[in-house]
Amino acid sequence: MLQIQDLVKVYEDGTQALKGISFTVEDGEFVAIIGLSGSGKSTLLRCINRLIEPTSGRVIWDGVDITAADPRELRRIRRQIGMIFQQFNLVKRLPVLTNVLTGRLGYVSTWRSITGRWSRADVERAFANLELVGIREKAHNRADELSGGQQQRVGIARALMQEPRLLLADEPVASLDPATSHSVMKYVEQLNREMGVTVLCSLHFLSLARTYASRILALKDGLLVFDGSPQEIDDRRFKEIYGEEAVEVEIR
Amino acid sequence: MVHETPSAPSLRRHPALAALLGLLIPGLGHLYLGRRERGAAILTTALALTGLALWLELTALAPWGLPFWLWQAWEARRYAQGRDPGTLRLLLTAAILVYAIGWQVTEIDLQRFVANAPKIRPFVVSLLRPNYLEREITYASVRIQFTMPCGPEAPGPPPTSSGPGPVLGLDRACADPGDPITVYGEGFPPNLEGELWFENTIGDRARLHHQGELVDFVAGPDGRFQATVTAPEVATEQPQPQFIEARYVTEVGPLQPSETARLVVYRMGETIAQALMATTWGALFAVLISFFAARNLMRVHPLTFALYYVVRTLLNILRAIEPLIMAIVFVVWVGLGPFAGVLALTMHSIAALGKLYSEAIENIEPGPIEAITATGANRIQVIWFGVLPQVWPPFVAFTVYRWDINVRMSTIIGFVGGGGIGFLLQQWIRLTDFRSASAAIWAIALVVTVLDFFSSEVRKRIV
Amino acid sequence: MDGKRPRGPWAKTLMALAIAIPLYIWSWEATQIDLGKLVQDAYKAGPIVGQLLRPSLLARGVQRDRLQVTLKVPCAPGETYEPQGDLDRLQLSAHCLNPRDPLQVTGINLRPNTQGRLYWIITGVEGRLRDERFTTDENGAFTVETDVPPLLGENPGEHRLQAELRWEAGSLNPSPALRTTAEKLIETVFLALMATTLANFFAIPLSFLGARNIMPSTGWGHTVYLATRTFFNLTRSIEPLILATIFAIWVGFGPFAGVLALTVSTVANLGKLYSEAAESIDPGPIEAITATGANRIQVIWFAVIPQIVPPYIAFAVYQWDINVRMSTIIGFVGGGGIGMELSRWINQLQWNAAATAVWGIVLVVTVMDYASALIRERLV
C-alpha cells in the first residue's frame, strides 16, 4: 500500500509544482495520472522515489516512510521501485545487455558491478527479460542503434531486473507513435496483471488511461482534481481537468 | 560481462605453440593463428619501438618492453583457445614502453622539480605583488671627504664634515683598499635608518660593504651612530680625494603609477594593435584566397581544380608553421619591432582564416540560392541575397575568434623581437625582476580574458 | 517598408566608424607598419627564402688532412731552433719568430683543389686559433702570407702551426641537420605526449569540480566551481611559452621545462573543455540509474563515464595536436624540442639546416593534424 500524505513541492525558483496532494494506492492497482502539461505529474512521480526531494508531506510505502529514509535505506527502497521514462534514459553508448543489467545495481556490490562481473543468474535473467519484451536478439547492440519503441522496451526490461513491486512510469509512450504506444503499454499491463506489480503511470492522453488503468488521478496546477474509475470521467469532468476548449482524442 | 563465445576458426591450432611463436617474435603467434592484421600491427609496433630505443640509445629501457612482449604471446595463446582477450590490455602494455621512452626523452626529473622549488619562490611571491604603483622617494645625504689610497707622506688628522645639520666623521684621514674605516655620525634625526655610499673622484657611486654585507646605519635616540665599512677598490695609485656619503629618506611620496605600469600599458596597447592589424590584413587576404580554396567553386574546370589543390597545400604548409618561427624570418627582413610581428601574425592568419572561410563557402546550402534564382533574380541579387547571408556570420565569427588568438600570440611574439609585451616580459623574467614580470602577466591575463569573453559573446550573438 | 526609414542602423554604423577609424590609425602607428621597408628590404629575405627551399637533407662524410709543424715564439736574437713535424709538406719562411712577424706558409704534395685553413695551437691555451683560409691548386700546393698572432707572445715557448684540408667524400648520408631534426622532432612529439598525459591526471578530476551539474548546488559547491573555472581561465590566458620561461628558471633548460609548461597550460585548456563536456551530458541516464537504487559511484560509472569518455578522448587527442605545435616553439625559451635547434640554426644563419627543421615541423604537424582529425571523426 502506497500512501501519499499532503505532498508539497516548491522548486528553488519558487514554482509551486505540488500544492498538497494526498491519496492511497492499494497493491496491484494500475493508476493513471493525467493532467495538462505542467500540472505536476512528473514532479509527483519523482517525489515518490525521491529523485526530487519533496518540500513537505510524506510518502509511506508498506508502512515505511520513504521521505524519512537515510541514503542507504533510500537505495534499498529504490531498488524495489522500477521506473520508466518518456525519453527512455538509456545509457546510449552501452550495449543493451549492460543497460538491462544496470537494473541490478541496487543488489550487487560496487566493485563487482564496475568490473563487469555480473552473476550468471543476473545475466540469465537479463536475457529472459529481453525475451519477454521481444528484443533478445538486440542484446549486444549499442542502445542508440535501437528504435524508440525498442528502447522503451529495454527500459521496461531494466525496470523488470529490479523485480519491482511498484512501477513508476512517467509518460512512457509520449515519444512513440500510436501503434508502438499500445505495444509498450501492453507490456506494462502484463506486468500489472501477471506479476501483480502496482503501476503508477502518467499519461497525456485520456484514451490510453481509459484503456489500461483501473483508476485515474487527475492533476491540475499541482492539485488533485479527480480520483476515480475511468468510467466516471464524463464530459464535464474532462473539461474541468483539461480546460474548456479541449476535446478528447482517441489513440488507437 | 558475459559474451557468447564466438566459435573460433583457429581451434585446431595449438595454444602453446602460438604462445611460443609469439615469445620468439612478437606477432608471430597471431600470424600463425591467421590473425594477420593484429599480428602485423604487433610486429610493426615492436619493431618501431625497438628501433626508436636503439636509435636514441635507450636500450636500458628494455625491461619496460617486457609486459608488451609477454602479453601479446599470452594473447596468442588465448586466441588459440578460442577466447577473446580484448584490445585494451594490449594497448596498455604497449603504452608502458612508449611512456618509458617518453619519460627518458623529455628528461623528466621529479627530484629536480622538488629540489629546485625554492628557486621559484620569489616569483610566486612576486606574482601576488605586481608593482603597478610605487612611491616617489626623496633622499638627503651628508658627505665627508678623505683620501685613497694613502700616500707616502703622513696622513692628517681624522676628518669631520662641516654643518649645518647632521655631520659625519671618520677614524682616519686616508685608507688603502680593504682597510676598515669607522664612520661616526651625529646630529641625525633620532632612530633614522639609512645607507652608506662611496663616491670616487670621478663621481662613480656604489654602496659600501663590510665583511661581504651591505652597510646600513641606524641612528640612536641621541641622533648618533657608528658603523664600520671596508675601503673599496680604487683605480688610481696616486692619493686622490674620495667621499663617503650617508644617504637617507626624507620624504615618501604618495602612491603613483610606476614606470613598469607605464611600460606595460604602452606595450599592451602595441600588442592589441598588432593583433588588430594582423587580423584585418589576414582577413582581407583570406577572403580573396578562400574562393580559390573552396572545392565547390573550383570544381568547375580541371585547371581551377588544380589551382584549388595548390592553394590548399600552401595554406596547410603555412598553417603548420607557428607565427613565432615566421617572426624570426621577418625580423631579419624588416628589423626588430612590432611590424615584424604584424607580418608574421598576418601570414598565419591568412592561412588559418583562409581554411575556415573556404570551408564556410563549401558548406553553403544550395536551397536558398535555388529559391532566389527561381524568383528571377539576377546574378548579383543571387549573391547578395542567397550567398552573402549564408557566409558572413561564420566569416565574422571566425575573424573575431582569430583576433582573440592573435592577441594571445602577440603576447609572445616579442620573445623573438616581434614587438608587443612579450619582449618586456621575457627581459623581466631573465633579469629576475619578478614584480614587473608579474605586472605584465596580470595585464595579459586581464586583456586576454576580457577579449575571450568579448569574442565568445560576439560569436554567440551571430550564430 | 512603409515610408519612414529606420534611423538606427545609420547611427550605429557612424558610431562604429567613429571608433574604428581612430583605432586603425592608432594601430597603424603603434605597430610601425612600413610597407616601403617591406619592399625595399625584400632583397634581405630573398636568399633566406631561397635557402629555405633547399633544406639540407643528405651530405657526404667529411675527410680531413692535418699537417703541423712546430715553431718558437718569441725568438731571442741569434737563437737557433730545430723545428719538428710534417716539414716535408708544410714549409714556413721561418721557425723562430716574434709576435707580428710576417710569415709565409707553403704546402706541397697535398690533395689538389681542396679548401683548407691554418690554425695556431698555442701552448698553454685551449683550443685552436683560426687563421687564413686557402685552396690548393691542381698540383696540390698553396702559399699563404700571414703574421704571428700577438697571443703567442703572451705564452712564450714552442707552438704549433696546423694546416687542415677538408673535403667531402664517400657515399651520401643523412646530413647532420637531418639527423638532429629527426631526433628533435621525436623529442617534440614525446614532449607533447608526456604533457598531454600528465595533464590528464589533473584535468579529469578538476573538470568534475568545474562542472556545474556534477558539483552539489550548495554554496560551498558553487564556490569550488567558480574557483576552478577562474583558475582555468586565468591560466589559459598565459601562453605556454611564458610558462616555459618560468619553468626554465625552476628546473633548468631542457625538455622537462617544456613538459611542465605544456602540462600546466594543458590542464587549464582540457579542464575547461572537459568540464563543458561534462556539463552537456544527458541527465536522463543519471536519473534512471539513480532510480534503480544504485549508489553514487555506480551512477558515475554507468551513467556519467560512458557519456564523457568519447568527448574527453576527442579533446585529449586534439590537445595533443595543439601541444605538438606548441612544442615546436617552446625550445625558443629553453624548453626543449626542435625549437631550440631551430633558433640556434637561425641565429647562426645556417638557413639550410633551419629549412630542414621547418620542413620537418610542417611534416609532423600536418600528419598530427590529419591523424587527430581522423581519430576524432571516428569517436563521434
Ligand SMILES: Nc1ncnc2c1ncn2[C@@H]1O[C@H](COP(=O)(O)OP(=O)(O)OP(=O)(O)O)[C@@H](O)[C@H]1O
Ligand atoms: N527543476 C525545476 N525547477 C523549477 N521548476 C520546475 C522544475 N521542474 C518542473 N518545474 C515546474 O514545475 C511545474 C510542474 O512540472 P512537471 O514537470 O511536474 O509537470 P508535468 O505535469 O510533468 O508536465 P509535462 O506533461 O509537460 O511533463 C511546472 O510549472 C514546471 O515548470
Ligand SMILES: [Mg+2]
Ligand atoms: Mg512531465
